Amino acid sequence: MAALFVALIHYPVIDRNGRVVTSAITSLDLHDIARSARTYGATAFFVAHPVPDQREFAGRVLEHWQTGYGRQFDSRRQEALSLIRVVTTLDDAIVEAKRIAGARPLIVYTSARVSGGIGYAELRTRLERADAEPVMLLFGTGFGMAPAMMERADLALAPVLGPGEYNHLSVRAAAGIILDRLRGH
Amino acid sequence: MAALFVALIHYPVIDRNGRVVTSAITSLDLHDIARSARTYGATAFFVAHPVPDQREFAGRVLEHWQTGYGRQFDSRRQEALSLIRVVTTLDDAIVEAKRIAGARPLIVYTSARVSGGIGYAELRTRLERADAEPVMLLFGTGFGMAPAMMERADLALAPVLGPGEYNHLSVRAAAGIILDRLRGH
Numbered sequence: 001m002a003a004l005f006v007a008l009i010h011y012p013v014i015d016r017n018g019r020v021v022t023s024a025i026t027s028l029d030l031h032d033i034a035r036s037a038r039t040y041g042a043t044a045f046f047v048a049h050p051v052p053d054q055r056e057f058a059g060r061v062l063e064h065w066q067t068g069y070g071r072q073f074d075s076r077r078q079e080a081l082s083l084i085r086v087v088t089t090l091d092d093a094i095v096e097a098k099r100i101a102g103a104r105p106l107i108v109y110t111s112a113r114v115s116g117g118i119g120y121a122e123l124r125t126r127l128e129r130a131d132a133e134p135v136m137l138l139f140g141t142g143f144g145m146a147p148a149m150m151e152r153a154d155l156a157l158a159p160v161l162g163p164g165e166y167n168h169l170s171v172r173a174a175a176g177i178i179l180d181r182l183r184g185h
Numbered sequence: 186m187a188a189l190f191v192a193l194i195h196y197p198v199i200d201r202n203g204r205v206v207t208s209a210i211t212s213l214d215l216h217d218i219a220r221s222a223r224t225y226g227a228t229a230f231f232v233a234h235p236v237p238d239q240r241e242f243a244g245r246v247l248e249h250w251q252t253g254y255g256r257q258f259d260s261r262r263q264e265a266l267s268l269i270r271v272v273t274t275l276d277d278a279i280v281e282a283k284r285i286a287g288a289r290p291l292i293v294y295t296s297a298r299v300s301g302g303i304g305y306a307e308l309r310t311r312l313e314r315a316d317a318e319p320v321m322l323l324f325g326t327g328f329g330m331a332p333a334m335m336e337r338a339d340l341a342l343a344p345v346l347g348p349g350e351y352n353h354l355s356v357r358a359a360a361g362i363i364l365d366r367l368r369g370h
Contacts, residue, residue: 001348016259028213028355031355032355032357032358035353035354035355035358036354036355036358038351038353039345039346039347039349039351039352039353039354040347040348041347041348041349074201076351076353077353079351079353080351080353160224160365160369161224161369161370162224162225162226162364162365162368162369162370163186163225163226163368163370164224164226166223166224166261166264166265167224168220168223168224168261168262168264168265169220169221169224169361170213170216170217170220170221170357170361172217172355172357172358172361173217173220173221173357173358173360173361173362174361175358176354176355176357176358176359176361176362177358177361177362177365177369179347180345180347180362180365180366181365181369183347183348184345184346184347184362184366185346185347185348
């Protein structure tokens with residue numbers, strides 16, 4: 001089974017008006033996506049933010065759960081949060097993933113606005129191949145990643161759809177659903 | 186396609202020690218699960234809480250997004266939140282769902298700790314039948330619903346699993362994943 005990495009991107013993302021912005025780190029994104037990453041056997045969950053204060057905030061969230069009261073409170077949560085690596089940029093995440101997995105990961109862009117894109121069954125099969133290369137799934141905060149991020153990716157994944165056209169999922173739900181489609185049992 | 190209802194239960198749920206408690210309503214649960222419910226074509230999303238102050242809190246969250254600044258800020262979010270019905274008990278939710286759908290819904294309990302339980306493909310097929318009865322999925326907050334709630338349900342759904350044994354998902358992620366397994370495209 002291929003090494004699977006998750007990366008949560010806070011810059012460049014777009015706001016509701018389509019402007020490129022830097023979003024703030026949300027504590028619940030770290031918790032929810034770490035728990036989903038752990039459930040679906042991800043090797044690491046990168047939280048990328050360009051602002052030092054924001055990375056320090058993420059570090060404090062992790063420290064609370066890894067060393068303090070939180071650890072006693074819920075060891076399963078600590079087990080999930082231990083997957084998190086706080087980094088400055090996507091490049092840093094790629095370097096670290098390559099170090100861990102021994103090969104540069106295939107970078108997969110996810111967005112509700114992709115048209116076309118690789119299908120879930122196809123990417124799932126690719127992940128299951130014995131000689132599969134590592135894969136890193138990118139998730140955007142705010143109103144999603146800036147289009148420039150798609151240029152950084154090797155592939156774009158088809159959007160998650162229900163029976164209708166509405167697909168305005170939270171990043172917490174979307175990450176869980178996409179991991180389930182790729183690795184669920 | 187059967188009418189599908191979602192109900193988020195705050196009492197009786199268990200805490201980390203297995204004690205039966207009432208959990209507090211979390212604003213982000215309302216947002217995330219409403220967006221997933223809307224994406225997967227749910228007819229209504231019931232938020233059940235026995236405490237009047239907590240129901241009023243939920244009402245204020247909805248009012249902000251439905252009438253105030255929030256509505257202009259993000260109309261897609263308002264569209265999702267309009268699915269929410271704040272009720273006191275599961276019984277109230279069932280009465281209201283029956284009124285909307287014209288028949289009592291089949292009550293489906295979800296939990297990470299179910300052993301056995303109906304499979305996703307089977308429930309999905311059942312939902313797709315032309316003569317399908319309405320279905321209501323119950324989701325627990327805290328560390329999940331108290332076992333007594335299973336007695337209230339007609340069926341228990343198999344737990345969501347990844348490649349391993351860890352399945353400590355957030356209720357926000359679990360609700361999205363389960364809706365996707367039942368109604369995703």
